[in-house]
Amino acid sequence: MTPSLAAEDVRLGMIGTGAMGTPMAHHLIRARGRLAIWSRSPRPDLVELGASPMDTPGELAAHSDAVLVMLPDLPDLEKILDGDDGLLAGAEDLLLLIGSTSSPTGVRTIAERLDRQSGGRVRVVDCPVSGGVDGASAGTLSIMLGGADADAALAARILSPCGTPVHLGPLGAGEVAKACNQLVVAATIVALGEATELAARSGLDLDALWSLLAGGYAGSNLLRSRKDRLVAGDDSPSGAAAYMVKDLGFAADVAASTHTTTALLPALRAVFDEIMTAGFGERDISVTRRLTAQRHPTPAASGADYAENGIPDRP
Numbered sequence: 001m002t003p004s005l006a007a008e009d010v011r012l013g014m015i016g017t018g019a020m021g022t023p024m025a026h027h028l029i030r031a032r033g034r035l036a037i038w039s040r041s042p043r044p045d046l047v048e049l050g051a052s053p054m055d056t057p058g059e060l061a062a063h064s065d066a067v068l069v070m071l072p073d074l075p076d077l078e079k080i081l082d083g084d085d086g087l088l089a090g091a092e093d094l095l096l097l098i099g100s101t102s103s104p105t106g107v108r109t110i111a112e113r114l115d116r117q118s119g120g121r122v123r124v125v126d127c128p129v130s131g132g133v134d135g136a137s138a139g140t141l142s143i144m145l146g147g148a149d150a151d152a153a154l155a156a157r158i159l160s161p162c163g164t165p166v167h168l169g170p171l172g173a174g175e176v177a178k179a180c181n182q183l184v185v186a187a188t189i190v191a192l193g194e195a196t197e198l199a200a201r202s203g204l205d206l207d208a209l210w211s212l213l214a215g216g217y218a219g220s221n222l223l224r225s226r227k228d229r230l231v232a233g234d235d236s237p238s239g240a241a242a243y244m245v246k247d248l249g250f251a252a253d254v255a256a257s258t259h260t261t262t263a264l265l266p267a268l269r270a271v272f273d274e275i276m277t278a279g280f281g282e283r284d285i286s287v288t289r290r291l292t293a294q295r296h297p298t299p300a301a302s303g304a305d306y307a308e309n310g311i312p313d314r315p
Contacts (some may be wrong), residue, residue: 007157008032008091013060015080015087016070016099017043018235023136024070024162025051031161036063042202054179061090066158068127070099070133073246074106081114088114096120097155101128101243102252104172105257111171122273123148125155125209126171128178130185134225134238139163144181146173185285186244188222193288196230201298226286235280235287242281247274260315 013036017025022045029035029050037051038060039041045052054060057080061067064071067087071077077100081087096114104126111124125147130267133143141163145152145171156165168177169198199209210227213219229235255262272290278294280287 007154007160009062010154010158011036011065012158013037013054013064013067014070015057015060015067016041016076017046017072019133020099021070022046023133024068024129024141025049026070027139027161036060056085056090057087058085060091061087061094062092063090064094065226066095066097066154068097068099068159072243073100074098074102074110076100077110088117088122091118091122094118095151095154096122097158098123098124098126099128099180101247101250102126102167102175103253104146104175104179105253107120107175108172122301123151123251124171125151127155127159127165128174129163130178130181131221132225142166142181144168144177146177147171158179170229175250179247179254182244182247183262183265183268185249186248186272187220187264189226189285190268190271190288192223192226192230193286193290194292196289199294226284229284230289231287233289235283235285235290237282238284239285241272241275241285242280245269245276245281246287248272 012028012032013022014025014028014124015038017037017039025035025037025046026049029046033050035046035051037046037053038054038057043051045051054063069077077098083089107126109240114122114124125145126144127143129136129141129143131141137161143159143163143165145155145165145167147155147169152167156167159165168174196206197226210223210231213222228266248265252265252269255265271291275287275291277280280290283290
């Protein structure tokens, strides 16, 4: 495959059509008119849009010049690489776009393995994304690319319908950027949860508060996307808090490998470990307000009260 090939001429395949992957697939199909997919479950909704389902990862690779993988982590990718039906079995001249949030070292290790096993037929670009389901649906994701210049340039052209791709450096650079992103997101959502509960117990109008503060230095995309949830105490499943445990672990690995002492990162990891211990891992990351409330419940807002009815109004 020629790296200068026009994006619309690239035969694109996709694996991982979950909460993030599905809206991304919608944008790719609309922009390209076609997309090969492999999924463990039938996806008639994507087929109706124009996707072509493949029976195995190997068949997908055989019909693709590039494959976008939007799986949670690299072990999920490892499971579909080998064997007669695996991705490697069908790969001829393939650009593999790894959208999983993982460690830079892990991405480089898997790229070296693929290069060795394929005889150089498989090249890798890491392309984790930020913006959540809202950004994926709107086509406004921040897409962090790491890889060789020509491969990253092609990846940027392919992924542009999904948001803004930016090449940040060699292979693994995208994952470093995502680690930095998750450090900021974790710090912000913990602060938002604690501040919301503090304001509620002080009798403030939460909607008015966050509408006001959103226009100042406290404003952020995360506040805009989670404001209603925080105000209502709605942490029903969306962006699962459990994923942040994994992501902050990768951030800690990057910090260790670069000899960077981070005062905040250990505290954030402790908060999300507390979330997991409390059994809130599958809830939205705005569960930080619930966690704050349950550390010291008020008579009007016991843990049971919160769980059944949301956060009660306080005087």
